[in-house]
Amino acid sequence: MTELMTVLGIVVFFLGLLFSIAWHELGHLSTAKLFGIRVPQYMVGFGPTIWSRRRGETEYGIKALPLGGYIRMIGMFPPGDDGKVTARSTSPWRGMIEDARSAAYEELQPGDEGRMFYTRKPWKRVIVMLAGPFMNLILAVALFAGVLMGFGVSTPTTTVGSVGDCVVPASANSDTCPKGAKDTPAETAGLRAGDKIISFDGRPMQDWGALQRAIRDSSGTVAIGVERGGKEVTLTADVVRNEVTRIDGDGDYVPGETEKAGFLGFTPASGIVKQSPSQTADRMGDIVVDGVERLIEIPSRVPALWGAAFQGEEREADSPMGVVGAARVGGDVFALDAPPEQRVAFMLFLVAGFNLSLFLFNMLPLLPLDGGHVAGALWESIRRHAARVFRRPDPGPFDVARLMPVAYVVAGVFICFTLLVLVADLFNPVRIN
Structure with a gap:
């Protein structure tokens, strides 16, 4: 069953990949046609063609390798200084230029002179390429x-995941309690795993970010309102100052950096939050x-x-x-x-x-x-x-x-x-x- 689900996941991803490529090229195609540029081909993938159909002046198709896609527009590059597109130089660098120029005119037909990409105003070409x-x-x-x-995404919540045993500075990089370490304020207050904190120091708490900031900014005795077994319980904790990992403006931890802040001593549980x-x-x-x-x-x-x-x-x-x-x-x-x-x-x-x-x-x-x-x-x-x-x-x-x-x-x-x-x-x- 695991192997089947793995194969299914790979197939689903490749379908998403093909759609993404087709969606990208659709942007180029629709704006090119909007501005009157002739588009002979719209292809998803590279290599040999697996399937194609012609609708109007454009051939739509899927190729073997889903590693990209393209639309072919007439006249991507202007003619050379001599007005010709078929001149060939012996210089390898010049040859690259002239090969590219010639390829842009491969499917030029009578009446296409006014439908070439390079003849459109710069702002229109910008739109076609940005589309x-x-x-x-x-x-x-x-x-x-x-x-x-x-x-929703996995997010820390106001529910207690686990309660720490003792106060340890973040720089210690250890969960082991050293001799003589004090119990965490959360442990002393009777906070338990599964408790949902609904208020802190008299202020309602609806998300972890607000609760985290409130704890760090506090000190001394505070009241903590929790929901436990369907009932509301009020606990009292003595918040201490401790060395903790610094957080940035978004509430994310900054590895290797610490600061002095209020410390309660518990780990929040994560949940899927919309x-x-x-x-x-x-x-x-x-x-x-x-x-x-x-x-x-x-x-x-x-x-x-x-x-x-x-x-x-x-x-x-x-x-x-x-x-x-x-x-x-x-x-x-x-x-x-x-x-x-x-x-x-x-x-x-x-x-x-x-x-x-x-x-x-x-x-x-x-x-x-x-x-x-x-x-x-x-x-x-x-x-x-x-x-x-x-x-x-x-x-x-x-x-x-x-x-x-x-x-x-x-x-x-x-x-x-x-x-x-x-x-x-x-x-x-x-x-x-």
Whole structure:
């Protein structure tokens, strides 16, 4: 049964992956057609074509490798300086440029002269290229919001999970009570595992964040209202000052940093809690910031990834994962001994994270990514506006094809990184617990 659920999880993830890719390309396709650009092909995947159908002037299809997708637009690059698109240079760099330019005109038909991508105004080209990544962002936001508000997430609650035995400073890094250590205020007050704290020092408490701050800001004798066995009980505790792990503005612990604060001495129980719209917005903001930070950190993570892939080193829990690794995690999730709704929520979160990654990665201003074409269109707009301001001749469209050598280098680096991640995902995968 476990093997069946693992396979089912992998299949479900790949279906989500295919939908995400198709959704991305739909953004490009719909806006390209909106602006009158001819689109001969809309494909999900790479490699041999498994299935395709022609509808109007566009062929729609699915290819064998679900590692991306594309739409083919007529005239992605302008003609060369000589007005031709078939010239061929012996220079390898020049050859790359002219090959790319020629490919953009492969399916040029009579009447397409006014339907080419490069003939559209820069702002329209920006919209066409941004539409794909923003479709992924929209899907990511919808999935994250659906999980956070519809299913909920594991969150510390005001229910007592366990009560500490003694007062120990956080820097001790030990749960063992040293000789002469005092009992925790929670223990002395009679707080028990399973008690739900409903008030603290006369103030009602509805979430762990508020209770945590109230405890840290307090000292001396305080009244604690708890719900125990369906009845309300009032306890009295003498809160002490102790060295505790520092928390940031979001209530998250800051590893390695401590501070003096009020200390009661219990651990909260976690529960699945549905988030409010404001909490959801805050969490999604944190997720986006975390995604940007991880994208920036990728180069610094390559050595550890290499060690995990080829030297048998331990794979970090937050190590970069590829499609294979994410699918494997999806299979592990479905095989977990957990309520079905939690498994579904985790899978949706996984697909949402994939879509957020697609958005952030494609926004990099580098060819062949969507952000590279956006940067080219914006640069053309700046040049043309500057020419008008200074009453100079119109410089014409910016030839993005001249950047194709850079695009090949970027693509090469990306392929190498993808292969490294693939090896690590196959032989030393990230495991969930």
